[in-house]
Amino acid sequence: DTAVSQTPKYLVTQMGNDKSIKCEQNLGHDTMYWYKQDSKKFLKIMFSYNNKELIINETVPNRFSPKSPDKAHLNLHINSLELGDSAVYFCASRGSNTEAFFGQGTRLTVV
Amino acid sequence: DQQVKQNSPSLSVQEGRISILNCDYTNSMFDYFLWYKKYPAEGPTFLISISSIKDKNEDGRFTVFLNKSAKHLSLHIVPSQPGDSAVYFCAASAWSSASKIIFGSGTRLSIRP
Numbered sequence: 660d661t662a663v664s665q666t667p668k669y670l671v672t673q674m675g676n677d678k679s680i681k682c683e684q685n686l687g688h689d690t691m692y693w694y695k696q697d698s699k700k701f702l703k704i705m706f707s708y709n710n711k712e713l714i715i716n717e718t719v720p721n722r723f724s725p726k727s728p729d730k731a732h733l734n735l736h737i738n739s740l741e742l743g744d745s746a747v748y749f750c751a752s753r754g755s756n757t758e759a760f761f762g763q764g765t766r767l768t769v770v
Numbered sequence: 771d772q773q774v775k776q777n778s779p780s781l782s783v784q785e786g787r788i789s790i791l792n793c794d795y796t797n798s799m800f801d802y803f804l805w806y807k808k809y810p811a812e813g814p815t816f817l818i819s820i821s822s823i824k825d826k827n828e829d830g831r832f833t834v835f836l837n838k839s840a841k842h843l844s845l846h847i848v849p850s851q852p853g854d855s856a857v858y859f860c861a862a863s864a865w866s867s868a869s870k871i872i873f874g875s876g877t878r879l880s881i882r883p
Contacts, residue, residue, distance in 0.1 A: 663813070692871075700875065702876075704871070717870075749813055749814070751871075753871075759816070759871055763813045764811070
């Protein structure tokens with residue numbers, strides 16, 4: 660039973676399109692994150708939500724809009740996709756004073 | 771501005787020997803440090819952590835050492851096994867579940883027979 664699951668695993672789309680990536684965790688954690696791994700393999704935090712509230716936004720373009728309908732879900736919606744958005748996006752969750760658990764990643768390719 | 775640095779992009783170690791991966795950080799507000807292991811096409815998997823009140827934490831073949839004065843931590847794997855070949859990320863956070871976790875750039879460890 661997967662702890663943090665994100666869908667889809669692969670996403671290929673054209674420039675200018677709008678797409679969403681879904682994330683769900685069944686660990687009962689209060690905090691969820693979105694990370695981006697770029698072509699240089701850096702893992703950079705994008706957003707952090709705690710109990711459905713946005714607490715960290717790392718100067719991500721406002722084309723990226725996270726949405727947390729409940730504590731177990733943090734979805735990422737991206738408008739007007741650009742070539743530079745191509746990357747692997749990871750969702751993660753974290754409980755009280757513990758490590759973060761990551762999903763398997765979504766490889767987004769914008770053509 | 772990288773707050774967590776892994777200066778060795780790759781490391782090759784013979785099977786059975788000790789692997790030592792190093793990490794430096796700059797932010798003195800960090801008080802919780804983690805190591806993650808990542809295989810291709812998978813998400814990072816938690817390996818071991820250490821809080822700033824300790825200088826060593828051991829879990830089986832894995833030991834993490836923390837030198838707060840030098841702002842340096844290291845991961846020791848002994849003995850190294852073929853399945854240890856992966857990318858290892860060092861990460862740091864403040865002691866709060868709501869704090870962001872900052873990652874280093876990773877070190878690719880290859881275990882050769």
